[in-house]
Amino acid sequence: MSSQITPEALIYAFSALGAAVSIGFAALGIGIGQGLAASRAVEGVGRQPEAKGDLLQVMLVGQAVTETTGIFAFIVSIVLLFANPFA
Amino acid sequence: MHIGPQIVIKFDNGIFITNTVCFGIIVAVILIVLALWSTRRMKKVPDGKQVIAETVVEGVYNMVKATMGPKGINYAPYIGTLFFFVLFSNMLGLFGQRPVTADVNTTFALAAITFVLIQRQALKSYGLIGKMKEMAQPYPFMFPLKIIEQLSFPISLSFRLFGNILGGVIVIEMLLEGLATASEALHLPIPLLDAVIPLPANFFFDIFEPVLQAFIFTMLTMVFITMEIATRDEEH
DSSP: GGGGGHHHHHHOOOHHHHHHHHHHHHHHHHHHHHHHHHHHHHHHHHHOOGGGGHHHHHHHHHHHHHHHHHHHHHHHHHHHHHHHHHO | OOOOOHHHHHHHTTTTEHHHHHHHHHHHHHHHHHHHHHHOOOOOSTTHHHHHHHHHHHHHHHHHHHHHHHGGGGHHHHHHHHHHHHHHHHHHGGGGOOOOOGGGHHHHHHHHHHHHHHHHHHHHHHHHHHHHHHHHHHOOHHHHHHHHHHHHHHHHHHHHHHHHHHHHHHHHOOOOOOOHHHHTTOOSSSGGGGGTHHEEEEIIIIIIIIHHHHHHHHHHHHHHHHHHHHHHHOOO
């Protein structure tokens, strides 16, 4: 059975695994980071409801910067899946 | 599944035109026609289309003034154009087309314009020698790090927009294909499940996300240009 696995198949299998691991761990980190930013923004709105617009704007920009690492991980996954450099 | 842009016209000498270029030009033409049409026969007391045009322009100017201060008001036309071009390009998914910004060439071109503007503003504020001195702060050995920081900004800015929009495209495509397979398994004559079920996903990825990403792209552009204006005020 194991003799039927070609090197190309092995490369594709590990590429898929690598893509999944990359985006998965990145999403874990981003989720925590964006959640922290959102929780602090909610606290701020609760304390100072009149500053809601400014807080929302700052929170969204901060979350977008947080997201960058995840986007890089996403691009790594996309390259591994659709434009594989090894196969 | 094909996720890249498709080639529309191919010339003999190997040059080709993708649908990114076609729809980029179409979006630009639509924006120009809208702008020209809404400013035709302007009156002192605005009515109809002129009210909408004035609201939009005023909104852009107010946002730029609030973020960049009174010194950055000259950037308002560029910021407004950038916002609406990115917004309309992101929203092409609503019409069943591939968004223009789901191509890294488009987003990197936009980010390169921003990069040039930032460096131009820095040169205007400090001059070449002053910029070099400023980059050697607080320690001289930080100089290479600062260069890498400056160069990585357009890359992260372009990849942020590109990744978000491409992710939306892939999710929508996978949803539609999956529902088509499901309706085939149910022996429906046409892919009937594709009709209403993807609407929430469309709402999120073709309306909410484009507005958010266009806002973030222009916002980061404004913030980074402002950083080069603001430090000048502290010195003088």
